[in-house]
Amino acid sequence: MAGPRDEFPFSFAELNAFLAVCDExxxxxxxxxxxxxxxxxxxxxxxxxxxxxxxxxDRAVRPPVLTPAGALxxxxxxxxxxxxxxxxxxxxxxxxxxxxxxxxxxxxxxARSLTGVLxxxxxxxxxxxxxxxxxxxxxxxxxxTRKLDVMFGLDDLADVPDLERWPxxxxxxxxxxxxxxxxxxxxxxxxxxxxxxxxxxxxARSSTGVDxxxxxxxxxxxxPRRLEFDTPYGVLIPLASGHGFAITTPIxxxxxxxxxxxxxxxxxxxxxxxxxxxxxxxxxxxxRAPKILAEAARRDLQASVxxxxxxxxxxxxxxxxxxxx
Amino acid sequence: MAGPRDEFPFSFAELNAFLAVCDExxxxxxxxxxxxxxxxxxxxxxxxxxxxxxxxxDRAVRPPVLTPAGALxxxxxxxxxxxxxxxxxxxxxxxxxxxxxxxxxxxxxxARSLTGVLxxxxxxxxxxxxxxxxxxxxxxxxxxTRKLDVMFGLDDLADVPDLERWPxxxxxxxxxxxxxxxxxxxxxxxxxxxxxxxxxxxxARSSTGVDxxxxxxxxxxxxPRRLEFDTPYGVLIPLASGHGFAITTPIxxxxxxxxxxxxxxxxxxxxxxxxxxxxxxxxxxxxRAPKILAEAARRDLQASVxxxxxxxxxxxxxxxxxxxx
DNA sequence: TATCTCCATAAGCGCTATTTATATTCCGTA
DNA sequence: TACGGAATATAAATAGCGCTTATGGAGATA
Numbered sequence: 001m002a003g004p005r006d007e008f009p010f011s012f013a014e015l016n017a018f019l020a021v022c023d024e025x026x027x028x029x030x031x032x033x034x035x036x037x038x039x040x041x042x043x044x045x046x047x048x049x050x051x052x053x054x055x056x057x058d059r060a061v062r063p064p065v066l067t068p069a070g071a072l073x074x075x076x077x078x079x080x081x082x083x084x085x086x087x088x089x090x091x092x093x094x095x096x097x098x099x100x101x102x103x104x105x106x107x108x109x110x111a112r113s114l115t116g117v118l119x120x121x122x123x124x125x126x127x128x129x130x131x132x133x134x135x136x137x138x139x140x141x142x143x144x145t146r147k148l149d150v151m152f153g154l155d156d157l158a159d160v161p162d163l164e165r166w167p168x169x170x171x172x173x174x175x176x177x178x179x180x181x182x183x184x185x186x187x188x189x190x191x192x193x194x195x196x197x198x199x200x201x202x203x204a205r206s207s208t209g210v211d212x213x214x215x216x217x218x219x220x221x222x223x224p225r226r227l228e229f230d231t232p233y234g235v236l237i238p239l240a241s242g243h244g245f246a247i248t249t250p251i252x253x254x255x256x257x258x259x260x261x262x263x264x265x266x267x268x269x270x271x272x273x274x275x276x277x278x279x280x281x282x283x284x285x286x287x288r289a290p291k292i293l294a295e296a297a298r299r300d301l302q303a304s305v306x307x308x309x310x311x312x313x314x315x316x317x318x319x320x321x322x323x324x325x
Numbered sequence: 326m327a328g329p330r331d332e333f334p335f336s337f338a339e340l341n342a343f344l345a346v347c348d349e350x351x352x353x354x355x356x357x358x359x360x361x362x363x364x365x366x367x368x369x370x371x372x373x374x375x376x377x378x379x380x381x382x383d384r385a386v387r388p389p390v391l392t393p394a395g396a397l398x399x400x401x402x403x404x405x406x407x408x409x410x411x412x413x414x415x416x417x418x419x420x421x422x423x424x425x426x427x428x429x430x431x432x433x434x435x436a437r438s439l440t441g442v443l444x445x446x447x448x449x450x451x452x453x454x455x456x457x458x459x460x461x462x463x464x465x466x467x468x469x470t471r472k473l474d475v476m477f478g479l480d481d482l483a484d485v486p487d488l489e490r491w492p493x494x495x496x497x498x499x500x501x502x503x504x505x506x507x508x509x510x511x512x513x514x515x516x517x518x519x520x521x522x523x524x525x526x527x528x529a530r531s532s533t534g535v536d537x538x539x540x541x542x543x544x545x546x547x548x549p550r551r552l553e554f555d556t557p558y559g560v561l562i563p564l565a566s567g568h569g570f571a572i573t574t575p576i577x578x579x580x581x582x583x584x585x586x587x588x589x590x591x592x593x594x595x596x597x598x599x600x601x602x603x604x605x606x607x608x609x610x611x612x613r614a615p616k617i618l619a620e621a622a623r624r625d626l627q628a629s630v631x632x633x634x635x636x637x638x639x640x641x642x643x644x645x646x647x648x649x650x
Numbered sequence: 651t652a653t654c655t656c657c658a659t660a661a662g663c664g665c666t667a668t669t670t671a672t673a674t675t676c677c678g679t680a
Numbered sequence: 681t682a683c684g685g686a687a688t689a690t691a692a693a694t695a696g697c698g699c700t701t702a703t704g705g706a707g708a709t710a
Contacts, residue, residue, distance in 0.1 A: 008409055038656080052413060073416060078472070079471060083405055083408070084405060085333070087335075088377060131559055132530070140396070159390050159391035160391055210404065227448070231458050364669075653708100655709100657706080661702085662699105663698100666696090669692100670694100679683085680682085
């Protein structure tokens with residue numbers, strides 16, 4: 001797979017080399033630390049710069065100093081690599097272990113909405129209940145490593161056999177705008193809006209953020225990032241106090257707890273994009289925990305979502321579909 | 326830099342190929358989408374499995390299904406790649422004189438209180454701002470791996486050199502009880518309370534939970550766990566709807582957003598136990614981000630904490646000390 | 651100015667990933 | 681149960697990438 005550099009203008013090794021240069025201060029020292037010769041690092045760095053189209057380090061002065069672009073790459077690369085380094089160890093850890101406890105992971109955008117009903121329901125099934133809020137990816141890996149028994153998230157892990165799946169709800173992604181902004185009706189208007197106003201995004205750590213990124217990429221929309229968050233609350237806060245817009249969902253709007261007049265909602269121009277929250281869990285023959293929790297969650301949401309939306313964003317009432325099997 | 330696979334048992338292209346296989350369902354289809362031949366993908370996948378030491382897809386059945394390890398890799402890889410895809414476009418932006426990213430981690434119990442002021446302050450220092458909420462431990466490791474520039478948390482990372490530290494606030498742990506329960510005045514009364522009512526605890530993943538556990542252990546108190554959460558909101562929800570008690574802090578009470586009459590607060594009998602929130606950050610010579618963010622956060626809290634507490638729990642007004650250097 | 655260190659470039663080469671070609675396995679269907 | 685088609689694995693050949701050694705130039709220190 002070493003063909004022409006299609007999509008990624010860098011390799012792990014190159015990023016690693018670059019970081020070594022940042023840490024060590026010189027190319028020679030970095031080469032020593034990496035256990036390769038000096039020209040190897042020199043060339044790698046040069047090609048990295050060529051492919052990125054930017055100088056990364058200013059070698060005119062000594063010791064070499066990072067350019068602004070280099071400083072950014074350092075941030076990004078070191079985050080990326082420390083993330084990558086975790087993957088292999090985690091995969092080795094996938095074994096099985098069982099605890100009597102009932103452990104439930106809930107995606108951030110449903111944490112507040114569901115915690116109450118989950119506590120009530122789960123308390124009747126288990127003596128000990130642990131509930132954690134977080135991102136889908138974290139819950140999924142915890143589920144697969146059996147650190148969780150069930151999770152509410154955006155990934156139904158369809159490829160994994162021997163898991164139970166209970167769909168909870170489907171909802172559209174919508175635009176959320178600062179009050180005063182005119183909702184765009186077409187993609188061109190959306191593009192114009194983005195030229196004048198900041199786009200507040202979910203981070204790529206969240207499934208929601210990944211979904212939205214991919215959708216925008218397919219539409220050829222390339223909003224600059226200015227503000228990013230990994231929770232619904234974070235995304236909506238900046239809208240209330242300035243000129244900006246975000247892509248979010250009705251449930252996220254409810255979860256964020258913003259005031260009714262702080263944000264204006266509108267449909268997302270272009271192709272429809274939705275997300276589905278699914279309960280995924282290890283089968284539990286005795287307690288039937290996945291099924292019972294799913295049904296309780298649905299009942300609770302059925303009773304509360306429309307009512308809350310009618311106060312926050314009447315136009316979105318009916319957009320959230322609580323599912324059944 | 327294509328020597329023996331030292332540290333990373335995969336390349337971007339291989340992860341991309343694996344994701345294509347996940348999406349398309351078959352190796353052949355993935356190869357078509359990637360514009361390579363089928364054996365290329367087949368071999369790449371096989372070597373990926375060999376290097377990771379795990380089967381990723383079960384090809385015995387058709388269509389192939391992911392193993393648990395494969396599902397985990399899918400999660401991780403897709404997050405990693407969507408993060409990586411953003412890097413190059415961003416670097417082009419930087420050359421147009423934009424300021425680099427500022428990434429801030431905030432402990433869950435201050436997330437809502439601080440997000441607004443942090444967005445306002447950080448936006449003036451950087452063109453891009455990322456704020457994530459979570460647990461202190463996660464932020465600390467992200468800070469050390471440079472995935473974060475500054476963090477607000479309960480750990481000042483005193484052992485790590487070359488970090489700036491700015492104390493934000495100190496507050497006591499207090500008891501929170503379901504309405505109707507009588508606040509215990511002594512440790513014996515607390516023990517009696519625990520015999521009759523459920524103790525809702527913070528999970529051991531959170532610094533707060535670890536602190537409380539240790540304190541209780543020293544006092545010889547051994548409450549059975551029944552319910553545990555890792556966010557302030559989660560801990561207080563069960564109290565509002567049943568007979569139980571928890572140990573929490575004034576800031577957590579504010580953060581949770583519970584109604585004023587849902588919970589009753591009282592001092593914690595026995596030795597005083599407090600916690601201190603500190604801002605820790607990488608030094609930032611140019612922008613002075615840690616100092617400026619700390620000062621803005623203090624000002625904001627100074628203005629808002631007492632006011633909010635007076636509505637929620639008048640007896641706690643004055644218990645939170647906003648610090649200075 | 652001399653010297654040391656660091657860096658860039660050039661040439662050669664080994665290795666890796668790709669391709670084409672072919673065998674094998676699995677599934678649906680007659 | 682036998683057969684056709686599709687998907688996958690394997691083998692051999694090839695091409696390209698990145699490594700090394702060798703060498704010249706540039707900056708810092710005395």
